[in-house]
Amino acid sequence: MNDSLALTMNQLFGKSNLRALAAPALIIMILAMMVLPLPPFALDLLFTFNIALAVMVLLVAMYTVKPLDFSVFPTVLLVTTLLRLSLNVASTRVVLLQGHAGPDAAGKVIEAFGHFLVGGNYTVGIVVFVILTVINFVVITKGAGRIAEVSARFTLDAMPGKQMAIDADLNAGLIGEDEARKRRSTVAQEADFYGSMDGASKFVRGDAIAGILILIINIVGGLIVGVLQHDMDAASAAKIYTLLTIGDGLVAQIPALIISTAAGLVVTRVGDDGLDIGQQFVGQLFGNPAALALTAAILGVLGLIPGMPHLVFLLMAFAIGGLAYWKIAQREGQESLAQEAAVAAPAAAAESPEASWNDVAPVDVLGLEVGYRLIPLVDQSQDGDLLKRIRGLRKKFAQEVGFLSAPVHIRDNLELKPNGYRIALKGVEIGAGEAFPGMYLAINPGRVAGPLPGTQTRDPAFDLPAIWIESNLRDQAHALGYTVVDAGTVVATHLNHVILSHAAELLGRQETQSLLDHIATEAPKLIEDLVPKLLSLSIVQRVLQNLLEEGVNIRDMRTIIETLAEHAGRIQDPLELTSQVRIALGRAIVQQFFPGKGEMQVMAIEPGLERVLAQALLSGGEGALEPGLADTLLRETSLAAQRQEDLGLPPVLLVSGQLRWLLSRFLRRAVPQLKVIANAEVPDSRTIKVTTIIGANK
Structure with missing residues (x-):
């Protein structure tokens, strides 16, 4: 029993589970602060933690290279806003209950913000608080929210194009499946992030409005409590409770301003060059020596005008001019080093030796x-x-x-x-x-x-x-x-x-031999019986090249080798062997153009025209075609192929086996996208539907 209990406790309070429980515990504690009373010392700790958390969020945003590196930021905005509002509620309770006891009744932090930061003058405090709130609400939060809204809209609109680019890279072999999956996930996360930022900016805006309302409510409530419950005169009650309320508002509003600034930095981040915001800022703003020198000159001229503060303007002009001079010297030093390296390279080269066969470089494939x-x-x-x-x-x-x-x-x-x-x-x-x-x-x-x-x-x-x-x-x-x-x-x-x-053309004799050697590691007897006993290497190479010329891959080498071995005893012509191999590969060839088991919608040649072509082509090749007939055939085939593509169908022409090779070579010049297949290459299980008959009107 004890072992079982210990195991359960270990599972519940293990390191990973404690980390998982941290976030729910923090949220529950924040919400509890709105209900449970807190002593002044606890308020001091929590206000200090709130300031530290805001500074930490700002620094993390500054050192972020990509927005997705800080993808939890929308949630952080919600948590920090809840924390500030909970502290406002808790401090309001203490101020109203203990405010009559003195300026430190709500803790040392509120007292410091109420006295030292605004000099104990509640009028100045109210003005400072209102200015900070206006800056936060009107300038930073509104601008960051607008940027997040536009970014979310453009990110969602750009998702189809980004997905197409990823698919294009994947199809081109530039990336693998894992990289494509990772990129798709990044695209989806970007859309989720900017959408969340668009909504999270409303938290900060609402927090600013709540801060103003809490300020007014606290001042009015303090007057009522001080005058009616503690018999204070109106002036003393107004001074004490207003200073405490101002301190409370400032200690919450300054972290809110810091968090809003962090949100603005995250959503205004542009570029993905591996630099954080600080590096980008310094590199782009102070990286142009011409702009620095011109700025220094303008400040120097302003400093010489009578009535201007000469010392300040001339000191700043001297500092910026010195920075521009240092930038120019640094750039010239880099250029001189590059020039010296370029000059030293030929000088360091040894004297050219006598010409040799090593100087005859082979042509790169x-x-x-x-x-x-x-x-x-x-x-x-x-x-x-x-x-x-x-x-x-x-x-x-x-x-x-x-x-x-x-x-x-x-x-x-x-x-x-x-x-x-x-x-x-x-x-x-x-x-x-x-x-x-x-x-x-x-x-x-x-x-x-x-x-x-x-x-x-x-x-x-x-x-x-x-x-x-x-x-x-x-x-x-x-x-x-x-x-x-x-x-x-x-x-x-x-x-x-x-x-x-x-x-x-890339399949040379060396590549063919390497391919056969690779097949021989798995089926040595198959290769040994074919090359060179039945067929020479050059004939096998020519057959494979014939297949590749018409877009047929040669991955199924076992079927190709077995078909060649079967017919090599009576056929040595590469074209006839290619036809036999294509018949053996017919299922794969048809599957390439018509996936699945649906019907094949193809083009065909009118039987009478096909007989004329057979007589002409088989008697003398392509050159035996009468020019008018050849021109008509090319024109009608091109139009028919275009109609097929407009219908979303592959431009495939189905002909008899004896015409397939000659027609394929003849039509390839004018209609490169056309694929010509023979009747014998179509598996018996496939249904054929002729969509266009070439020469039907002739």
């Missing part, structure tokens, strides 16, 4: 060249995360496509524009664009609510209309429906799009 202003994006010492994103791209590419691409070699190129970059495949440019670090690209997905100020451009990856905007317009762009990405994401997304578009 994948290369990314950047202008000098984009170097911070790839420099990890400057917090550049582009290298990390590229590693994520390669990993996602390997998972989705089925092989590991060559690494991306990054180098700077002074011949490019300062903000330009170039993507090269085997030394040949396949993509280029510009990115502006510190700015954001607002991409118009086609349904935005309004324009934005900035530099008009096109998204380099998908050629959508876009605008380069300043960082302070990011939330506004989200609210208007733009997809907003930073400069690093622009480059990484473009690179990912280019890699996926040229997957077939």
Whole structure:
């Protein structure tokens, strides 16, 4: 029994449970102060604790880097407001009951605020109290509440755009599932935080109004108690009770002003550069030596005007001018060190040796060249995360496509524009664009609510209309429906799009051999029976490239290898082998365009036209098509594909197996988004619905 009781007590009063009980206990104690009488010494302790708590909240707000780092702040506002109101009620009880005994009847803290801070003059005390209340209520609380209200509105409006940006990064392989989940949680927390701040600001405003009402009630109540109950004359009662009431009001209103200031600091925080408010304030306000020097000059001129306080103005001008001089000297020193390092680097280099075969550098399979202003994006010492994103791209590419691409070699190129970059495949440019670090690209997905100020451009990856905007317009762009990405994401997304578009060219012989070696670790006999006994490595490579050229991933290598082994004894042509592999992969190919088990809504070619095409193409290839027929086929297919996309359907053309490869190559040039599949590739379980027949009117 004793052991059970000890276990229960340990579970109830363990360290973690005591911490969980702290908050409810504090709230109950605060509410109890409104009912239970407190001695003057207890009031002194609690008033001192209230002041300390307000200063602590202000300092935490000052050192906060992001608003969400102080996400409990709305709750803190409620608790501190309750604490002040409870202390007001408790002190009012003591003042009215013991006020006739003297100025220290309600404790030393109230006496100090009533005598020393306002010189014992209750008229001055009332004026000071009213000024503090007006500052708190009209200026700080009202402004902070308005900012919180607008921030909450814009944060909620921007949530869909932020979610789209997270999904875009996830689909591009820039982030993983865990990071995406974390970002989504952050977006939701931001909306909850600003919404709570909007409501919590009403606590402080109500507290200010309550302070004024309590002041009036205490003065009137004190006069009534002092004159009617303790037989004091009206003047003495007014002086004693008014001074006690003023002290009580000031000792509560000053912490309220501090808490309101902390709330204003939290909601007015702009930027996410890793600096707290103090560092931002000093760095941005006193970081420009030209502004400091001009300010010093203006103060110096004012100090020389007759009748002005010369000493004060000239002393301040000298101090600010000295700060400007120190800033300029510091900046010149940093620039000179950079120049010395740049000059010393070539001088320290050894003499160039004779040319050797080591000077013959192989061409990079994948290369990314950047202008000098984009170097911070790839420099990890400057917090550049582009290298990390590229590693994520390669990993996602390997998972989705089925092989590991060559690494991306990054180098700077002074011949490019300062903000330009170039993507090269085997030394040949396949993509280029510009990115502006510190700015954001607002991409118009086609349904935005309004324009934005900035530099008009096109998204380099998908050629959508876009605008380069300043960082302070990011939330506004989200609210208007733009997809907003930073400069690093622009480059990484473009690179990912280019890699996926040229997957077939990235699959070289070395990558094919590495892929087969990887499969051989799990199925060695399967690879041994195929390469090189039945098929050469080059034929296997060509088959895989044919699949990748038409957007078919090669993750299911077991099915591909088994199909090749089955038909290699009688077929050696890579195109025919590719057709057999596509039939084996038919379920996955169809699933890629038509998920689930619903009907397939596809386009088809009119049977008569299909026979004409079969005779023409099979007799002489693409060049055997009569020009008029070729032009008509391209035009009608393009229009039909566009109609499919307008209906929200994938542009898929279903043809006979003998025409599939030739039509796919022929139509790919004019309609790159079109996918051509053969009848034999469609599983028997799928239902086909033809939405458009090409050539039906001819």
